[in-house]
Amino acid sequence: MQRLAERGEDTETALGADLMAFALEGCGLLKVSGKHQGLDGPRKEMSARWGRRDTAALSA
DSSP states (O other), X not given: OHHHHHHHHHHHHHHHHHHHHXXXXXXXXXXHHGGGXXXXXXXXXXXXXXXXXXXXXXXX
16 A cells, blocks of 8 residues: 555656646746747736745745
């Protein structure tokens, strides 16, 4: 039973990594092609999600 749970966790981790890669690729494509397509709004919303955080503000 424990082995099955471990395999489930491994699958979840792999899926999360794939989703992250897909999201980053989509964000990059919006940066390149979105400027002339009227997609600045969604691009800015996504960049806010992936932007760097101020670590000093997080530790306060």
